[in-house]
Amino acid sequence: MARKSADSIWSSVCQQTLRKEINPLTFNTWFTNAKPYLSSERTFGLAVPNEIAMEYIGQHREQIEFALRDATRIHYDLEIAVRPDGSIPSKEELERQYDATFNGNGSFQIGRLNPDYSFSTFIVGSSNSFAHAASVAVASMESPGNYNPLFLYGGSGLGKTHLMHAIGNQVRRDFPNKRVVYVQSEQFVNEFITCIQKNDFEAFRNHYRLADMLLIDDIQFIESKERMQVEFFYTFNALYESGKNIILTCDKPPQSLAALTDRLRTRFISGLTIDIQPPDYETRIAILKNLCRSHGVDIEPDVIEYIASNITSNVREIEGAFKTISALQT
Known part of the structure; x- marks a missing residue:
């Protein structure tokens, strides 16, 4: 029954909204093969064949969530799962996924940094030299308050994630006693949804608020999620007031995050905000x-x-x- 309901919702959303608003080539290439499912009462899932499809559909996350809200009057969070075999996650898999969010000690897993992303492999040019210099300074840990938070923004594929991983990799190497926590915004949101379902927030809060350095990629995904913004506001304050580093990446400047609360927007602007432009x-x-x-x-x-x-x-x-x-x- 849930499967039929998900199909019906997705068909309506595509026909009434997405097919009209999204470029036809993009829609036909990436959206038509996505298979819908209901992950929970407030989570709508799309199973896609590969990570490329996940990336392209993910670029329209806010648009999809608004369309789902208009069609159902339910504030769904979008979940995207890579399923090369063309299947959708079973109920048992979803339950294991929620349980796997926690490790054996009841705390969250730390995201994996890409070891290939380092400052030595980053090509510096006029479009990114300021962002590179600031990232190197943050990674040195010499004056952690000077660039806090560090907010890197720009279009997709310009090196924001590379610099973020380079910061994390260098700090983990040079300061092994520092607790570096990296997470993609989508994972951050999914973990918070799990906490809501379990009605248990202690492990989530301890995991992020006890970090020495917190790196969150694509922070724009929390923009339309009110409860998530409230939770992140208190996490941000806990880290900032303790003198811990916060590094964020985004596809737009803080001033353009229209659905973000003013108190979060002003905190993002209070540090160092850097625009990364396309390479010359x-x-x-x-x-x-x-x-x-x-x-x-x-x-x-x-x-x-x-x-x-x-x-x-x-x-x-x-x-x-x-x-x-x-x-x-x-």
Whole structure:
């Protein structure tokens, strides 16, 4: 019955709203293969075949949640699950997922930092030099209050996550006694939903409020979630007043987070807010040459110049073009 209800809701949302508002190519490529399910009374799930689909659909999270609210009058939180076999999570899997949020000690698992994201692998250019310098300063832990919170914002694929992971990796290496907690905003929200379902918030609060450094990626996902904002407000205050570092990434500046409460917005603005712009031509060339060196691939200079001249929006697309050319050469 829940499966039928999820199908009915998703069909209505797609036909009445999403198909009209989202670019047809994007909708047909990523949305038509998503399979809906109800994860809980307040969580609407979409099962997608791969992480690329999850990323593209995730970019429309707020739009989907508003459409769900209009169609059902229920404030659903969107959950996206990667299911390569085309299935949807069973009731037993969802129950295990909620239980797995906690480890054996009743506390939350610490998110995994990508070891490949370091300051040495980050290509610095005019569009990101200030963000890089500030991130290096934060990672040094010399004056933790100077850049607190550090708020990095910009479009997708410009290096915000790379710098965040580089900060976390360096602090964990240079200050092993410091407790660094990294989490993606989606995971943060899902953990909070689990706490609501269990009516147990102690482990959640201890996990985040006892950190020496808290890194939250894509903080914009809490924008339309009122209870989550209240919880994060108190977490932010607990860390800030204790002199702990807070690093946030977002796809827009704090002033543009219209659905964010004023008290959170002013706290985000109170630290160092840095805009990361798309890389210039010279930086794009440097990124491609660095990719060639690190992967042991030789690409003709004119091909590198062609890619750098035609792909200008973000680093991720440049990396995708490089991988395509590399695959064609093997």
